[in-house]
Amino acid sequence: MPEQKHFPIASRRSPLAMKQAELVQAMIANTADVDASQAPVRDFVSSGDKNLSGSLAEIGGKGLFTKEIEEALLTGEVRFAVHSMKDMPAVSPPGLVMAAIPAREDPRDVFISSAAASPWDLPQGAKIGSASVRRIAQVLARRPDISAVTLRGNVQTRLQKLKDGVADGTFLALAGLNRLGMAAKATAILEPDDMLPAVGQGALCVQCREDDKEAREIAAAFHCSKTAACIAIERAFLAGLDGSCRTPIAGLAVIEHGEIKFRGELLSLDGMRRFTVTCSVPYTEGSNDKAEKAGAAAAAEIRAEAGEAFFEQLAHL
Numbered sequence: 100m101p102e103q104k105h106f107p108i109a110s111r112r113s114p115l116a117m118k119q120a121e122l123v124q125a126m127i128a129n130t131a132d133v134d135a136s137q138a139p140v141r142d143f144v145s146s147g148d149k150n151l152s153g154s155l156a157e158i159g160g161k162g163l164f165t166k167e168i169e170e171a172l173l174t175g176e177v178r179f180a181v182h183s184m185k186d187m188p189a190v191s192p193p194g195l196v197m198a199a200i201p202a203r204e205d206p207r208d209v210f211i212s213s214a215a216a217s218p219w220d221l222p223q224g225a226k227i228g229s230a231s232v233r234r235i236a237q238v239l240a241r242r243p244d245i246s247a248v249t250l251r252g253n254v255q256t257r258l259q260k261l262k263d264g265v266a267d268g269t270f271l272a273l274a275g276l277n278r279l280g281m282a283a284k285a286t287a288i289l290e291p292d293d294m295l296p297a298v299g300q301g302a303l304c305v306q307c308r309e310d311d312k313e314a315r316e317i318a319a320a321f322h323c324s325k326t327a328a329c330i331a332i333e334r335a336f337l338a339g340l341d342g343s344c345r346t347p348i349a350g351l352a353v354i355e356h357g358e359i360k361f362r363g364e365l366l367s368l369d370g371m372r373r374f375t376v377t378c379s380v381p382y383t384e385g386s387n388d389k390a391e392k393a394g395a396a397a398a399a400e401i402r403a404e405a406g407e408a409f410f411e412q413l414a415h416l
């Protein structure tokens with residue numbers, strides 16, 4: 100009798116996370132000698148999802164959304180886990196690997212509001228709702244008159260809170276809206292020059308146990324090496340700066356004419372100080388060494404410009 104293949108996929112329970120896991124389930128079914136029923140999606144409630152009060156920074160930051168799922172991978176309860184790349188901590192926990200980075204969705208942010216066509220057109224003293232220190236700092240940098248309230252929860256919850264009048268506008272990743280078929284909810288798509296996205300935004304991470312050769316081989320078939328090169332430079336930049344979600348950090352790499360072009364940004368929480376760096380390196384398929392070095396160098400450049408006092412101040416908040 101042939102061996103029964105079983106490749107359960109772990110996901111967070113939110114509608115977006117489940118949708119992302121289903122996308123990966125289809126990739127697995129497409130590439131491997133496995134059908135979807137052999138790769139069921141299992142949902143996990145993370146401590147990040149249970150705790151909807153306060154900002155991400157207050158309740159413990161990155162890692163909060165991935166811990167339970169990583170444990171299930173390590174025990175063998177699941178063979179794959181699907182995460183949003185931007186929620187991944189800078190370092191992989193021991194025993195686990197990023198087995199695949201599928202092709203990236205649109206990395207841009209969107210603005211949602213019934214009060215203005217863009218965040219820059221909001222009335223004087225308007226209130227934005229967000230839990231992202233990056234988005235808040237980026238708005239404050241241009242509109243110091245605007246105030247921010249914490250707005251968390253999944254896409255649906257946030258849209259409802261906006262309707263309830265909790266804030267005059269909010270921001271979401273276009274990738275999430277696209278995957279949920281909800282892009283029509285966007286009032287405006289923000290170009291990276293206007294709002295540089297979070298590192299990893301729009302990309303997924305398919306995680307496996309390091310010693311699970313069979314699962315890793317399946318994942319390799321839907322790995323996108325161009326996306327991975329962009330993620331390599333972005334995450335090296337993030338790691339070189341701090342890596343937590345308490346710091347307003349943005350970064351985006353794109354590949355154009357064989358070059359990886361990167362822009363990174365560091366802001367103070369109030370948006371009053373803003374440091375930008377750009378760099379480019381040749382794209383080499385299959386090797387991300389140069390990309391990683393360039394991301395680390397970009398971080399070092401910004402660190403030197405901002406000065407260590409800038410980081411010490413953040414650490415004491």
Ligand SMILES: NCc1[nH]cc(CCC(=O)O)c1CC(=O)O
Pocket residue numbers: 183184185186270271272273274275299300301302303
């Ligand atoms: N921080 C939560 C989170 N993690 C990933 C996404 C969106 C999907 C993506 O960036 O791939 C979101 C929601 C949002 O920022 O709107």
